[in-house]
Amino acid sequence: MKRLIIATLVLFGLSYGTIQAGSVYLEIPMATGEPHPEGNVFWRTNHMDLLRHDRDLTMRQGERDIDASLASCVTCHAVNGPDAKPVTVKSEDHFCRVCHDYTAIKIDCFQCHNSVPADFGETSLMFNRPDNTLDILLAYLEELSL
Numbered sequence: 161m162k163r164l165i166i167a168t169l170v171l172f173g174l175s176y177g178t179i180q181a182g183s184v185y186l187e188i189p190m191a192t193g194e195p196h197p198e199g200n201v202f203w204r205t206n207h208m209d210l211l212r213h214d215r216d217l218t219m220r221q222g223e224r225d226i227d228a229s230l231a232s233c234v235t236c237h238a239v240n241g242p243d244a245k246p247v248t249v250k251s252e253d254h255f256c257r258v259c260h261d262y263t264a265i266k267i268d269c270f271q272c273h274n275s276v277p278a279d280f281g282e283t284s285l286m287f288n289r290p291d292n293t294l295d296i297l298l299a300y301l302e303e304l305s306l
């Protein structure tokens with residue numbers, strides 16, 4: 161229920177912002193590439209479900225029933241910083257933080273996933289696997305299924 165209220169507040173805030181030209185609540189950074197065929201409202205409302213990990217180790221099973229890749233999100237939705245390079249999720253300007261900061265949502269996805277396009281060489285667990293990677297993954301997935 162709380163989630164629904166938050167989502168509604170954000171959606172309302174956004175549409176209100178666009179109606180009231182000049183008093184936009186949140187400035188969502190522009191993306192590059194083709195827009196989503198399902199539309200922005202659909203994506204605002206449903207991205208969290210589309211991105212959800214399978215509760216089984218996706219990696220092992222090699223099968224997913226979702227079609228959303230986090231690596232692709234941070235590519236089209238990259239936001240450049242003052243040095244003309246995409247900012248990481250440490251920056252409050254990062255696409256994924258704009259709304260989340262506003263609604264006080266914290267996501268832990270970028271502990272493992274890159275928050276910038278692949279060519280920008282951010283080192284994450286994905287590319288720098290310590291010996292205990294599998295333990296970390298299993299602990300993470302276990303937490304998800306609680």
Ligand code: HEC
Nearest residue numbers: 211212213219228229230231267268269271272296297300
């Ligand atoms: C503990 C490490 C870890 C965390 C934290 C984590 N993931 Fe993953 N994720 C993985 C691994 C490993 C894979 C499988 C490797 C791959 O497909 O690249 C994966 C695959 C995925 C995929 C499919 C492949 C892709 O490129 O997107 C999605 C979508 C995804 N994760 C979303 C998320 C989201 C959303 C969160 C935060 C809620 C999250 N992950 C948090 C480790 C993690």
Ligand code: HEC
Nearest residue numbers: 188189190191193194195200203204207228229232233236
């Ligand atoms: C091929 C490029 C591309 C990819 C990949 C992509 N997006 Fe988008 N996305 C866009 C465009 C273009 C828009 C339209 C709004 C804009 O221009 O910023 C958009 C809009 C959105 C919106 C609505 C923003 C608003 O202003 O209301 C959300 C939320 C979103 N995307 C999330 C995601 C997530 C999460 C992923 C990864 C699963 C993703 N996108 C992958 C290009 C992309």
Ligand code: HEC
Nearest residue numbers: 163164166167170204208233234255256259260263265267
């Ligand atoms: C247009 C605003 C907006 C943008 C941009 C956005 N999100 Fe979200 N996100 C939300 C809202 C609102 C919620 C909380 C909804 C709820 O509580 O169910 C949320 C929730 C989530 C959740 C679930 C968190 C949880 O604890 O259940 C994940 C995962 C997530 N977003 C991933 C992303 C990623 C990854 C990006 C960047 C690629 C992104 N979001 C960009 C608005 C946004």
